[in-house]
Amino acid sequence: MLAELGRRGLLSDVRSLLDPGFKKQTEFIKDPSRLKAALCTRRAGKSMGAGIYLCQTALENAGVSLLYIALTRDSAKRIMFKDVLQHLNHKEQLGAKFNHVDLTMTFPNGAVVYLVGMDHSDMEAEKVLGQKFKLIIIDEAASFRRDLKQIIYGTLKPATVDLGGTICMVGTPGNFTKSYFYDVTEKAEPGWSVHKWTTFDNPYMRENWQAEIEDLCRVNPRIVETPSFIQNFLGRYVIDQSKLCYAFRRERDMVDAAPAKQMLHVFGIDLGYNDSTAIVVLAYSHNYPQVIVKEVFKQSEMTITDVAARLRVMVEKYKPVRMRVDNASKQAVEELKQRYQLPLTAADKTGKADFMELMNAEFMANQIVLVSGECDELADEYENLIWDDKASRRVEHPSCENHAADAALYAWRDCREHLLYRETTKKTAIDKIDEWETREAEKIERAKTEDWFEDFN
Numbered sequence: 001m002l003a004e005l006g007r008r009g010l011l012s013d014v015r016s017l018l019d020p021g022f023k024k025q026t027e028f029i030k031d032p033s034r035l036k037a038a039l040c041t042r043r044a045g046k047s048m049g050a051g052i053y054l055c056q057t058a059l060e061n062a063g064v065s066l067l068y069i070a071l072t073r074d075s076a077k078r079i080m081f082k083d084v085l086q087h088l089n090h091k092e093q094l095g096a097k098f099n100h101v102d103l104t105m106t107f108p109n110g111a112v113v114y115l116v117g118m119d120h121s122d123m124e125a126e127k128v129l130g131q132k133f134k135l136i137i138i139d140e141a142a143s144f145r146r147d148l149k150q151i152i153y154g155t156l157k158p159a160t161v162d163l164g165g166t167i168c169m170v171g172t173p174g175n176f177t178k179s180y181f182y183d184v185t186e187k188a189e190p191g192w193s194v195h196k197w198t199t200f201d202n203p204y205m206r207e208n209w210q211a212e213i214e215d216l217c218r219v220n221p222r223i224v225e226t227p228s229f230i231q232n233f234l235g236r237y238v239i240d241q242s243k244l245c246y247a248f249r250r251e252r253d254m255v256d257a258a259p260a261k262q263m264l265h266v267f268g269i270d271l272g273y274n275d276s277t278a279i280v281v282l283a284y285s286h287n288y289p290q291v292i293v294k295e296v297f298k299q300s301e302m303t304i305t306d307v308a309a310r311l312r313v314m315v316e317k318y319k320p321v322r323m324r325v326d327n328a329s330k331q332a333v334e335e336l337k338q339r340y341q342l343p344l345t346a347a348d349k350t351g352k353a354d355f356m357e358l359m360n361a362e363f364m365a366n367q368i369v370l371v372s373g374e375c376d377e378l379a380d381e382y383e384n385l386i387w388d389d390k391a392s393r394r395v396e397h398p399s400c401e402n403h404a405a406d407a408a409l410y411a412w413r414d415c416r417e418h419l420l421y422r423e424t425t426k427k428t429a430i431d432k433i434d435e436w437e438t439r440e441a442e443k444i445e446r447a448k449t450e451d452w453f454e455d456f457n
Contacts, residue, residue, distance in 0.1 A: 024197035025049040033193035038170040039185040041198040041235040051084035057135045058111035064134040072117035132162040141181040142171035148180040173237040247360035248382035265318040268411030269325040276300045278403040286417040293370040296378045308340040324410040347410035353394040378404040
């Protein structure tokens with residue numbers, strides 16, 4: 001009975017750490033939903049709110065375990081351990097003890113807060129197996145590279161069953177819109193209660209935040225239009241196009257239909273099973289100024305037999321001059337070549353980032369177009385595939401799908417004849433007269449340097 005009263009926060013000796021002056025933060029913490037998400041701007045008080053939530057739950061539930069998850073152990077220590085939990089312990093005189101090696105906070109009533117990083121490897125997630133948690137908070141949720149949906153439903157949610165625990169995701173909008181956090185906060189995933197607030201809702205930062213915005217606008221009035229301002233100051237998702245891997249633009253690079261011309265075809269193939277297998281058909285000709293992406297096929301869980309059957313149908317339709325395939329799975333490629341007599345050629349994957357930039361130059365010159373309705377999956381990849389800003393070299397973000405984009409790149413490297421195209425137009429009578437006058441003027445200029453011109457004078 002005491003445990004239940006404590007859970008409800010009704011015991012007289014359990015004081016509340018919640019701030020009634022910070023309405024949005026308090027509403028999030030008091031929401032009884034077992035699956036919650038908070039989408040906030042920078043400096044909106046989400047990390048402090050997470051710390052208050054952890055401490056309040058620990059005070060109300062003796063002996064329970066609570067879990068704070070960040071991208072890495074170092075970020076968990078930097079964000080939560082010192083600046084939030086130790087600060088609250090000192091300010092509120094909670095009497096908790098800290099273990100700097102294990103990154104734990106132990107309360108006098110036996111409740112323990114554990115801090116971990118979980119975006120590095122599967123082993124990090126496995127460390128929580130077998131434990132029971134009253135509250136789990138996943139911070140920096142928008143930046144996770146690993147599949148958060150799998151982590152939550154495969155590992156974390158079973159660990160909350162015994163205590164009827166709660167799982168929360170908190171984060172700030174970014175460039176990555178193919179994450180589970182994005183789906184929950186923007187697409188209304190079933191079962192989740194979503195809260196949103198900005199720094200203007202934080203009573204302790206509101207005036208400073210307004211002054212910061214005014215300073216930025218004085219220097220650059222159009223800063224309010226930039227993706228970083230929209231993400232960090234307004235709390236809305238928008239992709240910074242400078243972070244995109246490809247310079248594809250839907251309004252410029254999509255056409256309703258392929259031209260009715262005799263063209264050569266090249267296939268690009270990216271094999272996968274859990275990941276999608278992608279087959280992309282490109283067409284080109286020295287008599288046409290653009291490479292046409294005619295068709296994109298993309299499907300997961302395909303066997304070698306399935307891939308071979310699909311390729312045979314497409315070969316019969318397009319009669320390709322070349323079929324480039326990612327040769328990473330050599331066994332699968334050799335099976336397709338020997339058993340199914342498919343003339344596959346290994347794709348050249350060297351200098352990938354450099355060739356992506358060359359391909360971007362053709363996108364910007366409108367020399368590559370996609371057929372609308374047939375290539376929408378590739379267009380979606382192009383619009384969401386971003387560079388990994390945390391990598392030491394120029395590579396795509398590991399959580400973004402790039403199977404069709406890679407297949408298209410393999411095939412595009414074989415398409416060059418369109419660069420030889422020279423547009424010819426029928427000359428009018430005026431054009432012919434202008435050309436005759438130009439030729440005659442050139443003749444007169446040349447004649448001035450010859451002896452007969454002097455004799456004639």
